[in-house]
Amino acid sequence: MLILGLECTGKKSSVALVRDEKLIAISPLQSDFGQPTQKLFSTVQSLCQDNEVSWSEIELLAITHGPGSFTGLRVGITFAKTFAYVTGCPLKAVSTFAATAQGLTISCERVEVIEDLRKGQVAWQRFEVQDDVWIPSGPLIAEELDVWKNHDHSGVIYAGLGIPRLTRQLPNQTWPADWKLAPEDDWSPDAATVARCGRLRFLEEGSDDPFQLQPLYIRRSAAEEKAQAK
Numbered sequence: 001m002l003i004l005g006l007e008c009t010g011k012k013s014s015v016a017l018v019r020d021e022k023l024i025a026i027s028p029l030q031s032d033f034g035q036p037t038q039k040l041f042s043t044v045q046s047l048c049q050d051n052e053v054s055w056s057e058i059e060l061l062a063i064t065h066g067p068g069s070f071t072g073l074r075v076g077i078t079f080a081k082t083f084a085y086v087t088g089c090p091l092k093a094v095s096t097f098a099a100t101a102q103g104l105t106i107s108c109e110r111v112e113v114i115e116d117l118r119k120g121q122v123a124w125q126r127f128e129v130q131d132d133v134w135i136p137s138g139p140l141i142a143e144e145l146d147v148w149k150n151h152d153h154s155g156v157i158y159a160g161l162g163i164p165r166l167t168r169q170l171p172n173q174t175w176p177a178d179w180k181l182a183p184e185d186d187w188s189p190d191a192a193t194v195a196r197c198g199r200l201r202f203l204e205e206g207s208d209d210p211f212q213l214q215p216l217y218i219r220r221s222a223a224e225e226k227a228q229a230k
Contacts (some may be wrong), residue, residue, distance in 0.1 A: 002053070003060045004089075005195025008076030009039065009068020009096045010161050010188035015044050017051055018195035025051050026192050040079050055087050060207075062198020064189065065093035066216030067115050067123060067140075068161075073215035081210040090207035092198040095216060096189065100159050101127040101134035102200075103193035104186050108157045110137070111182065115218070116162035121171070122148045123218045126156070133200060142218050144170060153179045159187050 005016040008029065016026040027047045029039055034197040048055060063080045067072050077093075084091040097113040104111060111134065117124040123142045126133040149170070167175045175181065189197075 001059045001199060002057055003045065003062055003195040003199055004058045004083075005170070005191035005193075005198065006040075006050075006063040006076055006080060007099070007189055007191040007194045008042075008072035009064050010067060010072075012188050012190040013072060015040070015047055016045060016191035016195050017053060018192055018199075020199070021196055023192045024053075031038070033186060040075060044079075055083070055089075058087070058089050060195075060199060060202055061089050061091045062195045062202070063091070063093055064096045064099055064194050065213065066096055066170040067218050068096045070215075070217070073217075077213060077215055084179035084210040090199075090202065091203075091210050091213065092202040093208050093213055094194060094197045094201055095125075095140070097125045097128070097140060097160070098134065098136065099189035099194050099197045100187070102197045103189040104134075104157075104159065104182055105180055106157065106186070110155055111157045111159055112168065114158060114160040114162050116141060116169075117218060118165075120145045122162065122166060124148060124160075140218070156180065157182050161188050163187060 001020055003018045005018055007014050013029040014026055017024040025047060027043050029043055044159055061080055063076055064067060065077060080091055100113045101111050110126060110128050112124055112126045117123055122145050123140060125140040126137045128137045157180050167173060
């Protein structure tokens with residue numbers, strides 16, 4: 001199966017071509033100005049051309065649908081919906097948290113992916129590994145930081161782009177030494193991981209309806225909060 005993977009939510013925003021589990025090529029979504037996703041269409045086009053792949057050959061489009069960058073989510077999902085509609089390619093969305101867990105490079109049995117929601121709140125979800133696949137052990141939860149701090153943190157590896165911001169809200173602005181962290185490079189997924197994760201979900205669940213796909217937001221954007229406050 002030839003998969004086009006898109007990751008537009010974090011620091012590893014990128015596009016990738018993957019055949020089954022094997023990476024063919026990956027391109028970062030880098031830009032000299034503005035949002036990296038401003039170059040999404042041209043990067044996908046160049047990636048396919050450089051690897052002699054026509055859009056009609058792509059058998060699955062996999063994309064993260066959040067949580068993550070508000071702008072990145074909107075741009076990425078708009079592109080994915082349009083691509084799926086125009087080409088008829090099946091579309092599979094995976095959560096950024098699930099893709100983060102699946103992309104871990106260290107050996108462990110339990111991981112918690114976290115995101116800072118600001119205003120003293122944190123989003124988190126735990127995953128356990130079964131036959132080399134990370135399975136959610138519970139739902140994605142948003143709660144007060146003071147509540148989350150009192151959880152049992154033993155036997156858990158932490159990952160997620162929210163770690164630096166959360167650390168600044170902890171006592172002495174220090175991450176506790178006994179709360180184990182994944183390597184920083186594992187805190188967000190890249191497009192190759194998204195492609196592999198999407199393939200697994202697609203084989204288990206089938207494709208998603210592109211007309212029904214929506215970004216997974218846990219909180220309102222700053223612009224929306226400002227507008228509501230008026």
